[in-house]
Amino acid sequence: MKLLGQFLNSTASALMADPFLKLAAAVATFDPWWNTFEEWDTDYDDDPQLIALQVSRRAFPDIYAEAHHLLRTGASEEAVNRFFCQAFTAKGIPLQDIEGIGFGIPIDAYGADLCDREFYDTHPDLLPILELLGLPGADDDAYVDVPDDVVNAGVAIARSLTAHPNTAYKQVGTLFGWLFSCTGNSQVDYTYENLSELEPLSWTPDDIAFSIELIAEANGMMQDVHEGIHILTASPDLMAVLYTNVTTLRKQKGCTDDYCLQWPGAGTSAERKTTRNVNVLQLWDHVAEAA
Amino acid sequence: MVDVQFTNVDLRECLMALPPVDLLALRLLSEQPQILVSTSSLSRAQLIQAITEMVQYTETSTVMGEQIGTLSPVPLLDAPMLEFGL
Numbered sequence: 001m002k003l004l005g006q007f008l009n010s011t012a013s014a015l016m017a018d019p020f021l022k023l024a025a026a027v028a029t030f031d032p033w034w035n036t037f038e039e040w041d042t043d044y045d046d047d048p049q050l051i052a053l054q055v056s057r058r059a060f061p062d063i064y065a066e067a068h069h070l071l072r073t074g075a076s077e078e079a080v081n082r083f084f085c086q087a088f089t090a091k092g093i094p095l096q097d098i099e100g101i102g103f104g105i106p107i108d109a110y111g112a113d114l115c116d117r118e119f120y121d122t123h124p125d126l127l128p129i130l131e132l133l134g135l136p137g138a139d140d141d142a143y144v145d146v147p148d149d150v151v152n153a154g155v156a157i158a159r160s161l162t163a164h165p166n167t168a169y170k171q172v173g174t175l176f177g178w179l180f181s182c183t184g185n186s187q188v189d190y191t192y193e194n195l196s197e198l199e200p201l202s203w204t205p206d207d208i209a210f211s212i213e214l215i216a217e218a219n220g221m222m223q224d225v226h227e228g229i230h231i232l233t234a235s236p237d238l239m240a241v242l243y244t245n246v247t248t249l250r251k252q253k254g255c256t257d258d259y260c261l262q263w264p265g266a267g268t269s270a271e272r273k274t275t276r277n278v279n280v281l282q283l284w285d286h287v288a289e290a291a
Numbered sequence: 292m293v294d295v296q297f298t299n300v301d302l303r304e305c306l307m308a309l310p311p312v313d314l315l316a317l318r319l320l321s322e323q324p325q326i327l328v329s330t331s332s333l334s335r336a337q338l339i340q341a342i343t344e345m346v347q348y349t350e351t352s353t354v355m356g357e358q359i360g361t362l363s364p365v366p367l368l369d370a371p372m373l374e375f376g377l
Contacts, residue, residue: 008327008328009324012324012325012327013324015324015327016320016321016324019311022317022320022321023311023312023317025320025327026314026316026317026320026345027316027345027349029316029320029326029327029330030316030338030341030342030345031342031345031346031349034345034346034349034353035353057346058350061342061343061346061347062339062343064342064343064346065338065339065340065342065343065346066339068338068342069330069335069338069339069342072329072330072338073330073331
């Protein structure tokens with residue numbers, strides 16, 4: 001044992017005495033995977049932990065350093081994998097399971113499928129809103145037929161309200177954008193079936209940056225969607241206005257011009273005074289403040 | 292004719308005269324050679340800083356190596372190369 005210690009000491013002294021060997025020893029100690037990954041191309045057959053090391057080394061050096069620290073201090077494989085999931089999630093790319101890292105950047109699909117009866121079963125809070133649009137039809141079974149004029153009306157309402165200066169209206173607009181898949185954010189607009197037909201985003205710098213932006217925007221939109229549902233379902237008066245607009249749009253075969261859409265707050269002050277709903281009052285107050 | 296007196300020996304000497312790169316990892320190795328065997332004596336913050344710096348260094352070196360490897364040759368028709376003179 002003593003001999004082994006002497007051998008280690010003399011080897012260390014020899015390494016430290018030569019600047020090149022010292023640098024090589026430093027690289028081997030602090031960045032042992034420095035030449036493991038030649039390119040950004042990921043071999044998806046690799047061990048998921050190795051892929052996580054490759055990705056983090058290039059994109060998130062702080063995560064790589066932490067993982068390296070864990071590995072050097074003897075952390076279990078499970079602990080290191082758990083760390084990777086938490087660290088990637090903290091960076092804005094939610095990673096539930098490291099096994100999925102080999103399939104590219106994981107993107108959840110939030111898209112609404114109004115043609116699928118299951119969507120209505122799993123979103124009972126949306127039923128009062130969807131009823132305004134005549135959905136689902138009385139004769140619809142597993143497949144819900146969504147008429148073109150309903151789609152056109154939904155898209156027109158989404159476009160009109162997302163451009164509205166009032167935050168609450170914008171949120172209702174985002175709700176309609178989500179329902180009719182026209183927000184422009186593919187994570188919000190696409191269902192899993194739609195998304196699975198696309199090439200997954202790879203772990204390249206451009207795709208990573210794009211994914212972080214996409215996911216952050218989608219999360220913000222989905223928060224607005226939930227707020228929009230709350231605002232609408234808590235405001236019978238606003239639901240009535242929405243119904244009027246939907247009916248007008250459907251009669252006009254999907255007129256997308258803003259002139260045919262009337263929203264509270266854009267009307268006369270007398271109209272504003274007639275409201276009794278607290279949420280709508282707040283909504284109109286915001287419009288008044290903005291004006 | 293351009294009279295070039297700078298030889299490849301001069302170039303090597305010039306490169307060898309460059310000051311060594313200042314990396315935390317090298318300083319730590321000088322102070323604590325035992326970290327070649329185990330880095331347990333280092334604080335987490337030190338280790339992470341050293342690793343982050345080393346990754347940047349190896350990445351920069353790799354990129355520089357790739358760039359040098361793909362440099363286009365520059366014909367020096369008028370420069371006398373003393374080592375290869377016939």
